Amino acid sequence: MGERLVAIGGDGIQAQVKLQTLNRKDFMRRFAKSCTLVAAAALIVPTILFADDTNFHNAPDSAQKMKNPYQGSSAAAQAGKTVYARNCLSCHGKAGKGTGNVPSLVDGKLTSVASGEVFWFITKGDKDNGMPSWAQLPAKERWQVVTYVQTSLPLAGSQQGSRVAPADTNTSKLQAPPPKPPFTDFRYEEPGQVRKITVNDLPQPYATHSAENAPQVVARPENAWPIAPPGFKVGLYAAGLDNPRTLITAPNGDIFLAESEPGDIRVFRGMTSEGKPELSSIFAGGLKRPYGIAFYPPGPDPRWVYIGTTMELLRFPYHNGDVKASGGPEDIADLPGPGGHWTRAVAFSKDGKELFVADGSGSNVDDPDTHPDEKNRADILVCDPTNCHLSVYASGIRNAGGGIAVDPETGELWCSVNERDALGDNLVPDYITHVQEGGFYGWPWWYMGGHQDPRHAGKHPELKDKVIVPDVLLQPHNASLELTFYEGGQLPAEYKGDIFASEHGSWNKAVRAGYEVIRVPLHQNGDASGEYEDFVTGFVLPDGNAWGRPVGITVAPDGSLLVSDDGSNSIWRVSYTGK
Numbered sequence: 084m085g086e087r088l089v090a091i092g093g094d095g096i097q098a099q100v101k102l103q104t105l106n107r108k109d110f111m112r113r114f115a116k117s118c119t120l121v122a123a124a125a126l127i128v129p130t131i132l133f134a135d136d137t138n139f140h141n142a143p144d145s146a147q148k149m150k151n152p153y154q155g156s157s158a159a160a161q162a163g164k165t166v167y168a169r170n171c172l173s174c175h176g177k178a179g180k181g182t183g184n185v186p187s188l189v190d191g192k193l194t195s196v197a198s199g200e201v202f203w204f205i206t207k208g209d210k211d212n213g214m215p216s217w218a219q220l221p222a223k224e225r226w227q228v229v230t231y232v233q234t235s236l237p238l239a240g241s242q243q244g245s246r247v248a249p250a251d252t253n254t255s256k257l258q259a260p261p262p263k264p265p266f267t268d269f270r271y272e273e274p275g276q277v278r279k280i281t282v283n284d285l286p287q288p289y290a291t292h293s294a295e296n297a298p299q300v301v302a303r304p305e306n307a308w309p310i311a312p313p314g315f316k317v318g319l320y321a322a323g324l325d326n327p328r329t330l331i332t333a334p335n336g337d338i339f340l341a342e343s344e345p346g347d348i349r350v351f352r353g354m355t356s357e358g359k360p361e362l363s364s365i366f367a368g369g370l371k372r373p374y375g376i377a378f379y380p381p382g383p384d385p386r387w388v389y390i391g392t393t394m395e396l397l398r399f400p401y402h403n404g405d406v407k408a409s410g411g412p413e414d415i416a417d418l419p420g421p422g423g424h425w426t427r428a429v430a431f432s433k434d435g436k437e438l439f440v441a442d443g444s445g446s447n448v449d450d451p452d453t454h455p456d457e458k459n460r461a462d463i464l465v466c467d468p469t470n471c472h473l474s475v476y477a478s479g480i481r482n483a484g485g486g487i488a489v490d491p492e493t494g495e496l497w498c499s500v501n502e503r504d505a506l507g508d509n510l511v512p513d514y515i516t517h518v519q520e521g522g523f524y525g526w527p528w529w530y531m532g533g534h535q536d537p538r539h540a541g542k543h544p545e546l547k548d549k550v551i552v553p554d555v556l557l558q559p560h561n562a563s564l565e566l567t568f569y570e571g572g573q574l575p576a577e578y579k580g581d582i583f584a585s586e587h588g589s590w591n592k593a594v595r596a597g598y599e600v601i602r603v604p605l606h607q608n609g610d611a612s613g614e615y616e617d618f619v620t621g622f623v624l625p626d627g628n629a630w631g632r633p634v635g636i637t638v639a640p641d642g643s644l645l646v647s648d649d650g651s652n653s654i655w656r657v658s659y660t661g662k
């Protein structure tokens with residue numbers, strides 16, 4: 084039994100790509116095909132930057148020639164396992180699958196890399212992207228761990244049947260002093276608690292060190308259950324799913340779910356008196372990491388369902404009531420990728436004239452000026468839904484691939500964004516904001532208005548005043564994913580029009596934050612005030628281990644909220660009873 088993807092990232096990023104880079108030809112072909120380059124001039128980069136470079140993390144040729152003195156030694160691999168457990172496991176995970184923007188070491192890439200290059204890379208590290216240098220480890224131990232990650236670890240991972248890892252809690256972190264408001268962590272999250280972070284609250288970069296605190300997701304203990312505000316009830320709508328991610332309600336009330344890792348789009352229909360689906364069917368399968376789902380044209384009678392996969396925007400013919408695709412898929416556009424953030428959220432404008440696709444960055448903070456594989460990433464792209472030539476709608480948005488949505492009342496596009504890592508516990512806030520056409524949101528040179536990222540000091544001073552401060556700053560490292568506008572009829576009137584969003588949860592924070600559903604009040608006028616509210620919590624146990632991780636969220640036809648959770652592989656139903 085293959086292990087499920089425990090760690091499709093906290094913020095949806097996986098193996099970095101710098102190395103499997105596009106060469107110049109691929110790059111040009113890809114963009115010539117699918118993108119109208121809005122800022123063509125800015126994208127013309129000197130030829131030298133496109134030099135074919137197949138070396139691992141740009142390792143020098145000399146690295147490739149270094150021979151592993153322990154090549155093939157099982158004793159060395161065994162010793163390497165201990166080195167790994169002591170130094171690497173906290174980030175890359177026991178099974179080596181990574182999480183957040185920590186890449187998987189078992190996705191097959193390392194096995195084809197020269198040992199000398201892996202040795203070179205772990206010696207040097209990549210501090211700006213969160214990988215420490217291991218130069219202080221004796222060379223012998225570095226070679227041992229290289230042997231382990233290249234040989235035994237991939238095997239161990241594939242043989243491990245259960246996705247539930249043993250508890251891995253650093254209890255000293257739980258004894259950490261209480262967080263200083265407006266920042267918080269899971270210990271203080273509480274349904275109904277209102278929070279507001281402003282730019283004046285931001286600490287300096289590196290005020291705290293960059294934490295390594297990826298969750299080992301544990302099985303949900305019998306006595307653990309999501310917690311909602313008074314008057315609400317949480318039920319289990321569906322369980323036993325396989326990597327449930329985006330949720331969306333079709334115009335006829337069917338519920339569509341992306342099970343990204345197996346590559347399925349699943350549809351649920353109806354609700355029994357026990358609050359379970361009456362029918363569950365695979366609408367389409369065999370896709371490569373499907374995530375975003377949207378029906379076209381908007382309104383009661385769609386003809387197509389559009390699906391964002393990592394590299395391609397697809398569509399299937401659709402008529403109300405279909406539980407299996409009648410044809411397709413049709414390739415609508417190629418999307419920039421594949422490395423790093425892999426989720427592609429999609430949405431249509433209210434009038435159906437525009438199709439939006441969010442494409443997250445390939446890395447934590449690589450500079451697109453010198454990393455051609457970042458071009459047209461960290462953007463929201465737009466095109467005509469039936470003749471799709473993508474152009475940039477808004478830029479500098481590190482990763483909105485987890486969630487974009489159009490406010491059904493105002494028609495404004497909104498996004499839910501994972502900001503960058505490795506600047507400390509309380510930088511940089513994730514955010515939810517309405518999106519201005521042509522707007523620039525800072526990544527990677529700036530953040531939250533005119534705050535320069537220290538890793539890009541001195542760069543692009545001309546952009547400083549152009550950086551938009553988002554509407555609602557969330558806890559840093561929350562990994563904010565799908566968002567939805569509440570237009571249902573079940574919750575009290577004060578919730579009407581508000582945003583609900585799923586926060587997958589942090590890895591780059593000493594004490595976890597996120598792992599909750601939040602509410603962003605829009606005050607019945609479509610405007611956010613910067614406030615958000617903890618809404619559904621309880622996915623982290625008092626000992627710090629997480630059992631649940633919210634990803635998708637949608638409003639069911641009866642007005643309850645459905646929340647997908649790829650920690651416990653289930654869908655929760657949050658309904659209002661008033662009691």
Ligand code: HEC
Nearest residue numbers: 099170171174184185186205209212213214215217228295
């Ligand atoms: C603090 C968290 C952290 C620790 C601890 C850590 N890593 Fe990493 N590692 C990362 C991150 C983040 C990256 C991605 C860096 C980048 O984008 O360049 C990475 C990248 C790598 C890569 C490159 C993978 C690829 O496909 O590009 C290898 C190999 C690697 N780490 C091995 C190790 C080994 C071996 C250890 C232990 C000696 C270790 N790491 C410890 C965070 C960590």
